[in-house]
Amino acid sequence: MTEIPEHLLKRAQAAREKAAADEGASDAPAAAAAASADEPAADPRIPAHLLERSKARKAQADSAGGGGVAVQEKVASVVAAAPAGGGVPVGAGPGGHTQRLLTVVKSGSIQDVKASPVDKVHTWPHLLAAEFVAALACISFTFFFSIFVNAPLLQQANINKTPNPSKAPWYFLGLQELLTMFHPMIAGVTIPGVGLIVLILAPYIDKNPSNKPEDRKFATSLMTVHLMFWAVLVIIGSFFRGPGFNFTLPWRDGIFFEL
Amino acid sequence: MAKILDDTPKPTAKERLNKTLDGVQGSQAWSSIFRPGSIFRKGYTDSPRNRSYVIMNSVLYHLHPVKVKRHAVKVSYTLCLGGLSFFLFILLTVTGIFLMFFYRPTDVQAWNDISNLQTSVTFGLLVRNMHRWGAHLMVLSVFLHMARVFYHGAYKPPREFNWVIGVVLLMLTLLLSFTGYLLPWDQLALWAVTVGTNMMGYSPVIGTQVRFVLLGGKEIGGDTLLRWYVLHVLMLPFVIVIFMAIHFWRVRKDGGISGPL
Numbered sequence: 216m217t218e219i220p221e222h223l224l225k226r227a228q229a230a231r232e233k234a235a236a237d238e239g240a241s242d243a244p245a246a247a248a249a250a251s252a253d254e255p256a257a258d259p260r261i262p263a264h265l266l267e268r269s270k271a272r273k274a275q276a277d278s279a280g281g282g283g284v285a286v287q288e289k290v291a292s293v294v295a296a297a298p299a300g301g302g303v304p305v306g307a308g309p310g311g312h313t314q315r316l317l318t319v320v321k322s323g324s325i326q327d328v329k330a331s332p333v334d335k336v337h338t339w340p341h342l343l344a345a346e347f348v349a350a351l352a353c354i355s356f357t358f359f360f361s362i363f364v365n366a367p368l369l370q371q372a373n374i375n376k377t378p379n380p381s382k383a384p385w386y387f388l389g390l391q392e393l394l395t396m397f398h399p400m401i402a403g404v405t406i407p408g409v410g411l412i413v414l415i416l417a418p419y420i421d422k423n424p425s426n427k428p429e430d431r432k433f434a435t436s437l438m439t440v441h442l443m444f445w446a447v448l449v450i451i452g453s454f455f456r457g458p459g460f461n462f463t464l465p466w467r468d469g470i471f472f473e474l
Numbered sequence: 475m476a477k478i479l480d481d482t483p484k485p486t487a488k489e490r491l492n493k494t495l496d497g498v499q500g501s502q503a504w505s506s507i508f509r510p511g512s513i514f515r516k517g518y519t520d521s522p523r524n525r526s527y528v529i530m531n532s533v534l535y536h537l538h539p540v541k542v543k544r545h546a547v548k549v550s551y552t553l554c555l556g557g558l559s560f561f562l563f564i565l566l567t568v569t570g571i572f573l574m575f576f577y578r579p580t581d582v583q584a585w586n587d588i589s590n591l592q593t594s595v596t597f598g599l600l601v602r603n604m605h606r607w608g609a610h611l612m613v614l615s616v617f618l619h620m621a622r623v624f625y626h627g628a629y630k631p632p633r634e635f636n637w638v639i640g641v642v643l644l645m646l647t648l649l650l651s652f653t654g655y656l657l658p659w660d661q662l663a664l665w666a667v668t669v670g671t672n673m674m675g676y677s678p679v680i681g682t683q684v685r686f687v688l689l690g691g692k693e694i695g696g697d698t699l700l701r702w703y704v705l706h707v708l709m710l711p712f713v714i715v716i717f718m719a720i721h722f723w724r725v726r727k728d729g730g731i732s733g734p735l
Contacts, residue, residue, distance in 0.1 A: 339529055357562075404678060
């Protein structure tokens, strides 16, 4: 059974004595207070059936020897003893209760408790080591490739001598290839422009929230077709176009391509 | 006369040495390198605390959090493509600075400078090769990075904005590569850029003006070379670094890389 802190008991005692002292000063309020303490049923705010139930429970608890008495009831019984001395503690509620339930805060209603902790590892060494190896592999590939393959340096630029064929850098060869098929306005502006805008807006167009491949067959196939479209055009423009940007076969006429 | 002379004995060499040592060890630089808890003072032992310090006490903290999701370190998920693009950018900056020492962006000198760089500068040819192949590799890796992100659906909320930044970075990478293409000032450079800028000239309404601004005239010439040089070594790198900073910041802000699938 929970013990009532000593200071609370002392405070109750002091309040009781104060009430007793006040009783001598004025008769009528003290009598009213005593009456209300003696007979809580007089309080009109509490329904009669609840008071009946409370009384029955109290009687039951008393007969049980106080084994299962809750704290409030103990306080109440202490406070209820006050009317014998004549008076109620300051601020006591109906039935002499000195505490009441204001609200119930359910767990998770104010602060979100993370239900599942994320499985994490230290960046060092797990991520940094992998990054270091990747960077090392990358720089050594570039280094050794550069030892064996030289960057092209043709004749000095000459405005009056147009090489045949003239090709754009490889990543623009898809566009140059399109120029052979469509009007420049369509091939050079409309198609790449629309493609770029759709690419930028992809997250705002694709509203499917899933990132599972099986849920996004349409998106992935569309992207694959798009990538293949450019890849095929770049390959044709790079290797299958010869003098006059005419179609050639690289194994027959050679490659007209510089990186 | 003797009164104003300093009576204290001249410090011996050993005293001077000790004083210098004390000065060094009491300095701010010393105590910040050998601060309490520093691995220079007590060595590195593998403990969770020290693993955290490696990130927390270094500039890497700008890039990486102390801990990352376990699946995020799987190489097969990212193929390191984003990180390699950034690494190639650094490699290109370093090799590019080397090349700048030997290059003058005028139509008379540019080609000769490159030619001299290849034949008479130590490691000149090698560094030029690395710059060129690294640039092609970077275009490729940025492009593959974009494809990887798309196929993983990593552009979906909350990462929509970072995808937009990423597309801008792809465009900037292409522009950097394209502006660098002209600088050797050989036949390949001149005519590739002629073809490329002719395409831009087809833009509706502003096509002619855009072409004029880019070429610094009606035709490609010395002015174009200077213009593209400044774009290539100063303006575009400046812009791309800003966008990269936003890109990397957003990766962390959006909770690390996406996934697992």
